[in-house]
Amino acid sequence: METPGLWNIAAHEPDRVALVDPTGATVTYGELVARADRYGRGLQAMGLRPGDAVVMLLPNSADLVAFYFAAFETGLYIVAVNWHLTGPEIAYILKDSEAKGFVAGAEFAAAARQAADEAELPASARFSVGDIEGFRPLSELGAGEVGAPDVRTSGGPMLYTSGTTGRPKGVRRPLTGADPYDVPLASSGFFALFGLKPFDDHVHICGSPLYHTAVLNFVAISIQLGHKVVLMxxxxxxxxxxxxxxxxxxxxxxxxxxxxxxxxxxxxVRSSYDVSSLRNMIHGAAPCPLEIKRRMLDWWGPVVTEYYAATEGGGTMISGGQWLSKPGSVGLPWPNSVVKVLGDDGAELPVGERGQVYMRMGGSSFEYHHAPEKTREARVGDLFTLGDIGYLDEDGYLFLCDRKSDMIISGGVNIYPAEIEGELVVHPGVEDVAVFGVPHEDWGEEIKAVVQPVDGVVADDALTADIMAFAAERLAKFKLPKSIDYVAALPRDPNGKLYKRKLRDPYWQSRTTAI
Known part of the structure; x- marks a missing residue:
């Protein structure tokens, strides 16, 4: 019987394809392990030891995956950085994580150099894929070395939350001390939630940046379980x-x-491609408008699965079939996961009542690195929250309303922008939309919509009138936007995360802004 695990598979099937690079080049398990081992030996030769941190600023590539597994097998914390960040923002992460090594892609040379200089990272700890002045080629790391690193123990990701409010927070878990050649039960168990077994002719496609927690986890676990990974x-x-x-x-x-x-x-175009091989297309990270979800289920069938989870641990899941009977829900708690809805006083709320969603993963612990106060603020007892508002129905299914920080209070009424966005985005002239509160003298706040029109659609008064009429048929009057502004593109990262604060802040910086 085949044994999962990157190094186990490489030992028995070195020619098995592990991944397909965005260039179309294939990398076998044997080749991936050889590179990971070489980098791992190089990191140890630099003096890095279990518990130290390394930072990656790389595009989706075989180099990123090989470096990840090198750090993983040598007991290091791996920090994957959002390459949209500026040099000073990356420098903050280099310093906060106490990084002992930094590898960057030439695409991000200017920000990488600025960050490394500001963080006072020694030249010996700087590596690049492609040419970056003052950085050594990654290919030199462990050059001439062969075989497994001398010290082998499992590392883990230390990923920084997006930092939409304040500085980003590094989520750091205690290292397990496990043998990296063994697939962690948490990894195989997580995939089992979605019916994804080892081998079984599985192929994973990754189209989102690997600096995101879930994206990186899905690629790493897929490879560990013998699934070919196709990178975009x-x-x-x-x-x-x-x-x-x-x-x-x-x-x-x-x-x-x-x-x-x-x-x-x-x-x-859609019907010209064969998608019959799909077994489980999993989505999360942002609310999915009901009509979009229904249309995807109509097209791809019940293979569309939704989950709600966090870097910090714990979550819920709902299959396509379950969603059709509970539209809008993000599902039931995972086995070993606890989900509760609490009021502002920390007391558990009854079925159907909206409050802050708290979670816990059995046996899982974490802390925000160098931020004990942020750890405390996110917790009630052993439960933690992402700041989302939601409720549980009589069957225990979780429904999310919005982020607490995004909730609009107008005339004393709580209004949830995500619901409004979910209706407006299906208007044929709307490519993307954000809804938030702006100052109002009498009501405290009123509803503002900012719309990115579909290419070729003119952003004029006629479009505004049409969107308003469309919304009036689908939303109660108190949920209707009072005004609509237009932008060429909403500030989203490639994984769909909307930086709503960038849109909202200008309206609040001056209360004399015309709205």
């Missing part, structure tokens, strides 16, 4: 369909904005 560096809807057909893809991790763009393809 820049996600394009038709290219994804082409790759699904070519590689007989079975599963992926996606976000609702990708669904929206897929559905925007002409019907003849």
């Amino acid at each position: 560096d820049r996600w394009e809807p038709e290219e994804m369909l082409r790759l699904i057909q070519e590689h007989r893809v079975t599963h992926s991790h996606m976000v609702p904005t990708q669904f929206h763009r897929l559905l925007a393809l002409p019907e003849d």
